[in-house]
Every structure is written in C-alpha cells, then in structure tokens.
Amino acid sequence: MLASDTAQLTDSEILLWTVLHNFEALALSQYEKFCSALATPEKKELVSLLFSRVPDNKAMENTSLDQPVKALLDAATSSSEKDTLLIQGLLLEVLGKTIYDTFKDSESFTAATHHLCSVGLKAQDSIGTKITTAIKERIGTAEQIYSAFIDISKPVILRLDALGESLDQHFSEQFDISFSDLMGSFVAELVLTCTNLGMERRKIVGYLTSALMGV
Amino acid sequence: MQSVADCAAVPLLEQESINKLMGLAVFGEKVASKIYLLMADLKEEFAPLLTKFARMEAQHGGWFLDASRKNGIEPDKEFADNELGYLISQVDQHYADKNFEALAIVQGFIVESLAIATYESFLPIAHKYPGTHEVFQKALDEENYHVDWILRYLRLRFFDAHEEFQKLAEYANIQGIDCIGGTMMNIAEYLDKIGMSGADCAGAMMDGYTQLLEKVGFEQRRATKHVVNMFMPLFHKYRRGEKTK
Numbered sequence: 509m510l511a512s513d514t515a516q517l518t519d520s521e522i523l524l525w526t527v528l529h530n531f532e533a534l535a536l537s538q539y540e541k542f543c544s545a546l547a548t549p550e551k552k553e554l555v556s557l558l559f560s561r562v563p564d565n566k567a568m569e570n571t572s573l574d575q576p577v578k579a580l581l582d583a584a585t586s587s588s589e590k591d592t593l594l595i596q597g598l599l600l601e602v603l604g605k606t607i608y609d610t611f612k613d614s615e616s617f618t619a620a621t622h623h624l625c626s627v628g629l630k631a632q633d634s635i636g637t638k639i640t641t642a643i644k645e646r647i648g649t650a651e652q653i654y655s656a657f658i659d660i661s662k663p664v665i666l667r668l669d670a671l672g673e674s675l676d677q678h679f680s681e682q683f684d685i686s687f688s689d690l691m692g693s694f695v696a697e698l699v700l701t702c703t704n705l706g707m708e709r710r711k712i713v714g715y716l717t718s719a720l721m722g723v
Numbered sequence: 724m725q726s727v728a729d730c731a732a733v734p735l736l737e738q739e740s741i742n743k744l745m746g747l748a749v750f751g752e753k754v755a756s757k758i759y760l761l762m763a764d765l766k767e768e769f770a771p772l773l774t775k776f777a778r779m780e781a782q783h784g785g786w787f788l789d790a791s792r793k794n795g796i797e798p799d800k801e802f803a804d805n806e807l808g809y810l811i812s813q814v815d816q817h818y819a820d821k822n823f824e825a826l827a828i829v830q831g832f833i834v835e836s837l838a839i840a841t842y843e844s845f846l847p848i849a850h851k852y853p854g855t856h857e858v859f860q861k862a863l864d865e866e867n868y869h870v871d872w873i874l875r876y877l878r879l880r881f882f883d884a885h886e887e888f889q890k891l892a893e894y895a896n897i898q899g900i901d902c903i904g905g906t907m908m909n910i911a912e913y914l915d916k917i918g919m920s921g922a923d924c925a926g927a928m929m930d931g932y933t934q935l936l937e938k939v940g941f942e943q944r945r946a947t948k949h950v951v952n953m954f955m956p957l958f959h960k961y962r963r964g965e966k967t968k
Contacts, residue, residue: 669958669959669962672959687955688952688955688956689952691951691952691955692947692948692949692951692952692955693948695947695948695951696944696945696947696948696951697944699947700943700944700947709930710926710927710930713926713929713930713933714922714923714926714927714930715926716926717922717923717925717926717929717954717958718920718922718923718926720954720955720958720962721908721911721921721922721925721958721961721962722958722961722962723920723921723922
C-alpha cells in the first residue's frame with residue numbers, strides 16, 4: 509500500500525471528495541445498468557476507494573452544496589443507454605477528467621487528493637475510447653449525436669452552473685481555483701471531445717453558449 | 724407606494740430594440756473608425772492603409788444611418804454611448820501607452836468579432852428592414868477584409884513569438900472581452916426581440932474570436948479555455964438579469 513493511499517484528507521478535501529464520490533458512484537451504477545462495458549475494473553476500483561475514504565454524505569449535509577448537488581445528481585440520472593452515454597459518458601466524464609487534471613498537480617491539495625485524482629484519471633483512461641465507440645455505434649452520425657446531446661443535456665448543464673456559487677463559496681479560496689476557471693477548462697475539453705465525435709464546432713459552441721446563458 | 728404591477732418589466736418593443744441595435748451599429752462603426760485612426764498615428768508605415776480602414780468604418784456608419792432613416796429607425800445614441808464609453812477609455816489607454824498591438828487585438832479581433840457575428844446573423848432577417856441587407860453584407864465583407872489584414876500583421880509580428888503574443892492577448896482581452904462581451908450580453912435580448920438569437924450571436928462571437936487567437940498562435944484548448952473563462956462571469960450576470968457594465 510502506498511503512503512498516499514492512507515494519507516489524511518483535510519476537512520475541505522473530505523467535502524470535495526464527498527461530492528465527487530456521489531457523481532462517480534452514480535456513473536458506475538448507470539454504467540452497470542445500461543452500458544456494462546463502461547463499468548470497468550478501474551472505475552469500480554475508484555468508487556470503492558472513494559467509499560473507503562468518504563463513506564457517507566455527512567460532510568455535505570447542512571451545507572449549501574447539499575441541494576444543488578442532489579439536483580444535479582437527479583438531472584444526471586438517466587433511464588436509457590443513449591442518455592447514459594451522453595450524460596455520463598460524454599458530459600460528466602469530461603467534467604471529471606477536467607477536475608482530476610486540474611487538481612492532480614495543484615499544490616493547494618494534499619498527496620491524498622493527488623492520489624485519488626490519479627486513480628480517477630486511470631478510470632477515465634479505461635473507458636475513454638469505449639465511450640466514443642459506443643456513442644458512435646449506438647447513436648449514429650455526428651448530426652444525430654449532436655441532436656441527441658442538445659435534446660437532453662441542457663438541464664444538466666444548467667444545474668451544474670447553478671452549483672458554481674456554492675462550489676466557489678466552499679473551495680475557491682481554499683484551493684485557489686474558481687468555478688469560472690474550471691468551467692473554462694471543462695467547456696474547452698468538451699468542445700474538443702465533441703468535435704472529435706464529428707460535431708460541428710460552431711454549432712456546439714453556440715449550443716453551450718445558449719445553455720450557459722440559460723436560454 | 725409602487726405596486727407589483729408598477730414594477731413589472733415593460734415589454735421590450737421591437738422598435739425600441741432595433742433603435743438600440745442600430746445605435747450601437749452606427750456609433751460603434753464611428754468608434755471603430757477612431758481606433759483605426761489612432762493605430763495609423765502609431766505606425767507611420769501602415770498609416771495609408773489604416774486610414775483607409777477608418778474611412779470604410781465611418782462609411783459603414785453612414786450607410787447604417789441612411790438605412791435606419793428609410794425604415795423609421797432612430798439610432799439610440801445614448802444607449803450606444805453608454806455601451807461604448809468603456810471601450811473608448813480602454814482604447815485611449817492603449818493609445819497613450821503607444822501599444823499598437825493591443826489596439827490591433829481590441830479592434831481587429833474583439834470589436835470585429837462582435838460586428839461580424841451580429842452582421843452575419845442579421846442578414847437572414849434583413850428583409851424586414853428594406854435596404855439593410857445590401858449595406859450590412861457590404862460592411863460584413865469589409866470587416867472580414869480588415870480582420871484579414873490584422874491577422875496577417877499579428878502572425879508576422881509574433882512569428883516565432885507565440886508566448887509573447889499570448890501574454891499580450893491575455894492582457895488586452897481581460898478588459899476587452901469584459902467590455903465587448905459585456906455589450907453582447909447587454910444586447911442579447913434586443914437581438915432576440917427583432918428575430919435574431921442573442922445566444923447564437925454570442926456563440927458565434929466566442930467561436931470566431933477563439934479561432935482568430937488560434938490562427939496567431941494559441942493552441943486550440945488554451946484558446947477556448949481562455950475565451951470561455953472570460954465569458955463565464957458575463958453568462959452568470961446575464962442569467963441573473965444583471966447588466967454587465
């Protein structure tokens with residue numbers, strides 16, 4: 509066992525990983541239900557590790573994060589394979605990758621968080637190509653993927669954006685990162701991922717702009 | 724005491740919206756003309772060309788004013804002055820600093836990106852205002868011509884000096900996007916009201932501007948991230964119904 513496996517998380521990090529644990533656990537359960545190929549051993553290892561580090565939601569209860577996190581989890585819970593691929597596989601996996609990439613080398617975090625980020629990125633690596641392949645196989649052409657994506661993703665993007673203020677309140681000063689910065693990286697990564705799926709860049713930027721403007 | 728009904732927002736009329744938008748187009752073109760003249764003053768070798776650009780911008784303003792009159796549109800100068808004041812103060816500062824490149828980015832990339840995004844989106848509905856399609860199409864072609872030169876200039880000026888360009892662009896952008904992107908947010912509902920889409924225009928402006936940064940030397944991911952980061956606070960304000968400046 510590595511020292512970083514058992515290193516102490518700070519109180520703020522416990523709160524952060526409580527939030528992330530909720531999303532990773534939801535992703536795994538959705539994959540197990542609708543796209544079993546994405547429920548990889550690495551993803552299971554990540555969720556299991558998070559469970560061992562932050563086994564419950566105590567840290568989040570009675571904070572301003574509780575309600576917006578639950579609202580986002582609710583919006584991200586899909587009832588079909590197609591929705592799971594687009595919401596979990598495309599949108600939220602890109603968000604997760606952005607978060608882990610941003611935090612993994614930041615001096616604002618402890619070694620314990622750096623380690624969890626590396627496990628998170630390993631889990632991402634294990635499913636990245638599978639997601640792209642599955643989206644193309646199950647949904648179809650780039651235009652069909654775009655139409656399906658804009659049909660279902662707006663509530664999730666809006667609820668993610670609504671979480672921003674609470675995230676800044678709890679983490680911005682502590683970890684020297686703002687929600688705007690994180691969203692900038694996330695949208696940049698999402699635009700690249702979508703164009704790699706064949707979507708037209710101008711259209712996807714236009715769509716994300718309207719979603720973020722709440723139109 | 725005011726009742727709730729008294730405080731309710733007055734429905735934004737299409738006429739009021741087009742008056743404001745045309746005000747921004749007419750007087751914005753005049754500011755663009757001024758910026759090219761300031762740039763001409765800073766670089767003697769480019770003065771003839773930049774003075775020509777300034778004349779073209781002034782002419783756009785004239786065309787738009789004529790087209791407005793023919794359609795019963797009263798360009799709203801007060802609205803335009805309010806939106807453009809912040810831009811003018813930035814431009815004056817860059818000129819005082821003799822910072823030609825910062826002026827090139829603000830005018831050639833940021834202001835032109837706003838103009839191009841809105842003029843392009845206006846063309847499909849221009850038939851509602853007879854005579855405007857022709858002048859907006861001509862203005863659009865000429866704005867693209869200006870951007871083409873600015874792009875070539877910046878590519879050569881910062882050839883093999885991408886880091887230097889990125890630092891300059893980030894410096895010029897902080898205020899530039901806050902100002903021009905803020906104007907885009909402030910006019911979004913007026914664009915919607917006349918049958919365009921404020922969100923589509925904002926997206927087109929962001930994407931157009933990002934692509935210009937890439938062409939001079941920003942890596943795609945960094946350019947997108949940089950532009951989105953600057954727009955995020957503006958989106959938040961827009962969603963809360965706040966004015967951006």
